[in-house]
Amino acid sequence: MKKIILVRYGEIMLKGLNRPYFEERLVRNIKSSLSDLGRVDVIKSQGRIFIEPADDEYDFDKALDRLTRVFGIVSVSPVLKTEADFDSIQQNSVLMVKKLLEKNNHITFKVETKRGDKTYPMKSPEISKKLGAHILRSFPRLSVDVHNPDFILFVEVRDHAYIFTEIIPANGGMPTGTNGKAVLLLSGGIDSPVAGWMVAKRGVEIEAVHFYSYPYTSERSKDKVIDLTRILSEYCGAIRLHIVPFTEIQLEINEKCPVDQLTIIMRRFMMRIAEIIARKNGCQALVTGESLGQVASQTMESIVVTDSVVNMPVFRPLIGMDKNEVINIAKKINTYETSILPYEDCCTVFVAKHPQTRPRLEKTEHFEKVLDTEGLINRAVENTEILTVTSRDAVSFS
Ligand code: ATP
Numbered sequence: 173m174k175k176i177i178l179v180r181y182g183e184i185m186l187k188g189l190n191r192p193y194f195e196e197r198l199v200r201n202i203k204s205s206l207s208d209l210g211r212v213d214v215i216k217s218q219g220r221i222f223i224e225p226a227d228d229e230y231d232f233d234k235a236l237d238r239l240t241r242v243f244g245i246v247s248v249s250p251v252l253k254t255e256a257d258f259d260s261i262q263q264n265s266v267l268m269v270k271k272l273l274e275k276n277n278h279i280t281f282k283v284e285t286k287r288g289d290k291t292y293p294m295k296s297p298e299i300s301k302k303l304g305a306h307i308l309r310s311f312p313r314l315s316v317d318v319h320n321p322d323f324i325l326f327v328e329v330r331d332h333a334y335i336f337t338e339i340i341p342a343n344g345g346m347p348t349g350t351n352g353k354a355v356l357l358l359s360g361g362i363d364s365p366v367a368g369w370m371v372a373k374r375g376v377e378i379e380a381v382h383f384y385s386y387p388y389t390s391e392r393s394k395d396k397v398i399d400l401t402r403i404l405s406e407y408c409g410a411i412r413l414h415i416v417p418f419t420e421i422q423l424e425i426n427e428k429c430p431v432d433q434l435t436i437i438m439r440r441f442m443m444r445i446a447e448i449i450a451r452k453n454g455c456q457a458l459v460t461g462e463s464l465g466q467v468a469s470q471t472m473e474s475i476v477v478t479d480s481v482v483n484m485p486v487f488r489p490l491i492g493m494d495k496n497e498v499i500n501i502a503k504k505i506n507t508y509e510t511s512i513l514p515y516e517d518c519c520t521v522f523v524a525k526h527p528q529t530r531p532r533l534e535k536t537e538h539f540e541k542v543l544d545t546e547g548l549i550n551r552a553v554e555n556t557e558i559l560t561v562t563s564r565d566a567v568s569f570s
Pocket residue numbers: 356357358359360361362363364365381382383384442459460461462466467469517518519
């Protein structure tokens with residue numbers, strides 16, 4: 173008998189001829205998410221993945237927790253893998269149920285059997301029935317309820333028998349790295365980490381860009397963005413974070429442009445710089461955390477004026493969401509508590525009381541003319557600091 177982990181994946185099954193590509197990437201991402209927990213064999217078999225640790229002391233709880241964050245995985249189960257003979261199945265089922273009852277007050281159960289090996293001497297209903305009777309004999313407190321049981325004892329009979337009671341849901345999606353690369357404009361707020369998470373969930377590799385207005389924004393606000401990147405990297409592996417010095421640009425705009433144009437002009441600078449970084453790093457799209465009408469810079473008119481400076485798709489996965497919906501996801505993915513830390517953001521430092529909510533492109537372009545756009549952008553890009561952020565290692569600079 174061996175304790176292992178069963179990984180189920182869903183959507184990538186549908187990808188026809190590309191399926192091996194998605195599966196291989198998923199296996200690679202699984203291996204890298206577990207790399208520091210000890211040696212494991214990762215075995216792909218019949219549309220599932222089995223993870224078999226070499227060591228009995230393996231930290232299953234940590235591994236299960238990490239796996240629920242790997243995109244592409246639909247659910248995971250801790251499983252006992254045993255010989256397929258019925259005696260072994262009975263003995264190990266008792267062990268599994270005993271463990272479960274130590275932690276829970278379950279009273280009712282049922283057995284569900286799947287038989288992958290059609291030559292097996294017993295049919296599924298017979299296995300369920302006999303095994304159920306054996307469990308009842310072993311645990312007098314239990315009774316059977318086939319409609320609404322407190323737990324289900326699952327048995328799958330293939331080359332071996334696989335026994336489990338827990339199915340832990342994961343996020344689904346597509347394995348990170350199977351759907352291109354995009355630049356995420358990552359502020360310290362609630363929205364952009366969620367936007368990045370949603371795009372990463374569809375298999376997109378993220379390269380993060382943060383605009384930083386030191387000393388108007390503090391070192392701590394930068395650390396906050398690094399922390400948010402670290403949380404995202406628990407889902408999508410290492411992320412490169414580009415920290416762009418934005419003070420000079422903001423001061424120039426502040427000095428030379430009308431106050432109600434500050435925000436929109438600043439946002440156009442962000443987009444231009446993000447696009448340059450995207451092209452340099454093989455990214456094909458930009459991602460922001462905007463949602464329609466949330467603030468002045470997120471009206472339809474503002475988005476039109478912002479987007480007119482870029483020549484690549486801008487993904488806004490939150491466009492149709494209310495703040496509360498975004499907050500719920502932020503809580504679920506664990507970025508919320510960090511996002512609400514009170515450090516200032518560059519957008520809040522130089523901000524008009526009444527920013528333009530209906531900017532017009534020609535007008536904004538006209539006011540921008542006084543700026544040395546190219547020089548400002550070049551200096552910002554040249555002085556950008558690039559960090560590699562992972563969920564485990566110290567931040568590394570490159
Ligand atoms: P967030 O919660 O993501 O900060 P928000 O609702 O506060 O969003 P804005 O401040 O208008 O909205 O920013 C809109 C989007 O612009 C953000 O979601 C993010 O993608 C990008 N952005 C804003 N500030 C920065 C920054 N300092 N660095 C990088 N991107 C930024």
